[in-house]
Amino acid sequence: MIYLDNSATTRIDDDVLEAMMPWLRDEYGNASSIYASGRRARVAIESARTAIATAMNAHPAEIIFTSGGTESNNAILKSVCSESALADRLAVAATEHHAVLHPAETLQQQGVPLTILPVDRSGRVDQGQLTPLNVPRTLVSIMHANNETGTIQPLAEIRRGVPNAYLHSDAVQTFGKIPIDVQALGVDFLSVSAHKIHGPKGIGAMFIRKGIDFKSHQQGGGQERNRRAGTEPVALIVGFAQAVKSAMEQMDQRAAQMRTLITTAREIIQKEIPDVRLNTPSDSALPNILNVSFVDADRIDGEAIIQSMDIAGIAVSNGSACVSGSQQPSHVLLAMGLTASESRAAVRFSVSKYTTQQEIYQACTILSEIVRKLRGATHN
Numbered sequence: 001m002i003y004l005d006n007s008a009t010t011r012i013d014d015d016v017l018e019a020m021m022p023w024l025r026d027e028y029g030n031a032s033s034i035y036a037s038g039r040r041a042r043v044a045i046e047s048a049r050t051a052i053a054t055a056m057n058a059h060p061a062e063i064i065f066t067s068g069g070t071e072s073n074n075a076i077l078k079s080v081c082s083e084s085a086l087a088d089r090l091a092v093a094a095t096e097h098h099a100v101l102h103p104a105e106t107l108q109q110q111g112v113p114l115t116i117l118p119v120d121r122s123g124r125v126d127q128g129q130l131t132p133l134n135v136p137r138t139l140v141s142i143m144h145a146n147n148e149t150g151t152i153q154p155l156a157e158i159r160r161g162v163p164n165a166y167l168h169s170d171a172v173q174t175f176g177k178i179p180i181d182v183q184a185l186g187v188d189f190l191s192v193s194a195h196k197i198h199g200p201k202g203i204g205a206m207f208i209r210k211g212i213d214f215k216s217h218q219q220g221g222g223q224e225r226n227r228r229a230g231t232e233p234v235a236l237i238v239g240f241a242q243a244v245k246s247a248m249e250q251m252d253q254r255a256a257q258m259r260t261l262i263t264t265a266r267e268i269i270q271k272e273i274p275d276v277r278l279n280t281p282s283d284s285a286l287p288n289i290l291n292v293s294f295v296d297a298d299r300i301d302g303e304a305i306i307q308s309m310d311i312a313g314i315a316v317s318n319g320s321a322c323v324s325g326s327q328q329p330s331h332v333l334l335a336m337g338l339t340a341s342e343s344r345a346a347v348r349f350s351v352s353k354y355t356t357q358q359e360i361y362q363a364c365t366i367l368s369e370i371v372r373k374l375r376g377a378t379h380n
Contacts (some may be wrong), residue, residue, distance in 0.1 A: 002314045002359045006196075007147050007173060007289055007350035012239075016039040019242040020200065025236035032223065041234045048241030055244050057181040058207050065237055066225045068204035070099040072191035073141075074227065076168050076206060077103045077173035080139045080189070081112050083215040087139040087166055091115040093125050093153070094335035098203040100141050100170055101331075117142070122281045123151035123336050130161040138162070143170040146178070148332040148348055150280045150289030152178070159186030172196060172204070174361070176247030177255065177286060181292070182207055194236070199243030203236035222250040226314050254353045259287035261351045261360050266290060268364040273371055279333060279346065293338060300374050302345030308370045309347075310345050314363045 003011075006136070023044065029037025031045050053060040066072045075098065080086045092104045094116050108114035109179055115133065118126050123146055133140055140162050145152045152174070159167055168189035171180060176197035182190060188205035194200055208214045208227065220229030247254070262280075269276055275295040302318055309316050318330065330341035338346075347367065351360070 002182070002235050002363055004349045004351060004355065004359070004363055005315045005317045006352040006355075007348065008317060009195045009201065010198045010352050011354060012195075012200060013243065013246060015197055015246060016239045018243045020235040020239040023250065027234070029234075031234060032221065041232075045232055047236050048237045051241040052192075052205060052244050055180070056192075056207060057183050059210060062182075062207050062210055063226070064206045064208060064227045065232060065240075066204045066228055067202055068195070068207055069191050069193040072193075072204050072206045073097070073099040073170055074103045076189045076191065076208075077107065077139065078143060079215055079217040080166060080168070081107050082110075083217055084213060086212070086214075087137050089113045089115075089135075089138040090141070091117055091133050091138065091214055092141045093117045093119060093143065094236050095119050095123055095146055095148075095151075095332045096141065096143055097147055097170055097172070100143070104141070105182055119335050121337050122284075123149050123279075123332065124284075125153055125158065127154075127158065127161050130158065134162045134164050136164050138165040140165050140166060141168040141170070143172075143288075145171075145178075145286050146173040146332060147173050148279075148289075148330060148346075149291045149336075150286035151344065152284045152286065154251065154284075155185045173286060173289075176244055177288065179251070182209075183380065188212060194243050195241040197243050197247045200236050200239040203233060203240045205240070218374070228361075250353070255287045258351050258355070262287060262290045262349070264357060264360050265349055265364055268361065269367070272364065272368040277338075279336065279338070284304060288351050290347055291333075292349075292351045293333065293342040294371065295342070297339065297341035297345040300341075300345050300371065304374060305345060305347060305367075305370055307308070308374075309363075310364065312366045312370075314366060316363070316367075317342070317350075318346050 030040045031041035049063045050060045088111050090104055092100055104114055117129050142153050166188045169187050170191045172193045175192040188209045193204035216227050218229050243250045277293045279291040280289055306318055329340040333343035
């Protein structure tokens with residue numbers, strides 16, 4: 001199989017698995033216990049917390065472990081607007097992941113005023129819409145980079161536009177791929193995850209700026225400084241930290257390699273497929289994502305493209321893995337101004353450090369053949 005869906009999840013690295021194994025098999029103590037095995041688990045967790053904090057220029061006390069990006073997004077939005085009562089107004093970008101959009105809609109149903117911020121053709125937030133949001137007790141949530149198109153949002157500029165509001169960013173797709181400095185970006189809250197950077201599934205974290213009175217959205221024990229109840233999964237946390245360490249050490253190398261692969265894909269697709277639209281901007285985008293659609297998409301069965309690629313042994317997607325199979329138009333592409341047909345028939349390539357040039361050549365050639373056949377079948 002040629003795997004080109006690394007924005008959905010990535011292969012776990014060998015060094016990550018090796019780091020996790022002792023905590024799965026031998027060192028299984030509960031980190032809340034005061035005896036020796038519990039204390040060792042606690043030391044491992046705090047060491048991992050420090051490593052992850054360092055990677056984003058945060059203080060270790062500002063890192064709270066969760067089960068992943070979805071929980072982090074839900075916990076931040078719901079706590080800020082409910083349990084912590086820090087904000088009574090919410091604004092999110094139209095292209096946010098459903099892990100932000102859906103809790104935002106739930107909060108709206110509970111009486112929290114919600115503003116959906118429009119984006120331009122490249123998927124960037126219209127900053128002219130920010131001025132009314134620059135008031136206290138407002139939470140603005142804008143993802144760092146989009147999971148479907150790779151478009152990077154200028155968070156530091158956005159912060160300058162809303163200095164009086166709280167700012168949250170879903171950085172699940174960017175953490176470990178491009179530099180993140182929470183101080184320079186000016187965010188108050190950040191959501192990150194491990195399995196997008198060759199770490200284990202089921203572990204993520206929230207950055208919560210020191211001094212913010214954040215109350216837990218999940219009740220139970222007093223773990224994670226009373227901000228997220230539940231027994232900490234030591235092995236997953238250790239694996240997360242190892243994945244982050246490797247990503248930080250190899251960031252420039254990985255980015256250059258992935259950018260070369262995506263550039264190759266751009267060139268082949270533009271040359272071989274007429275009437276194609278590249279929805280990933282050539283600048284200010286993640287190095288590992290390319291999203292394409294077709295001007296004549298009303299003549300092409302989007303589901304057939306993905307299925308035909310799968311039959312050929314190539315794993316790609318048409319958007320978020322969380323809604324795959326639904327064949328609904330991508331809300332991201334719709335917000336960028338594409339038609340429903342184009343938004344439904346889009347194809348996303350997302351590469352990793354394991355992807356090869358030969359795989360890109362093969363995948364693009366097969367995509368070209370599939371689109372040609374579908375167009376021919378429709379024409380006949």
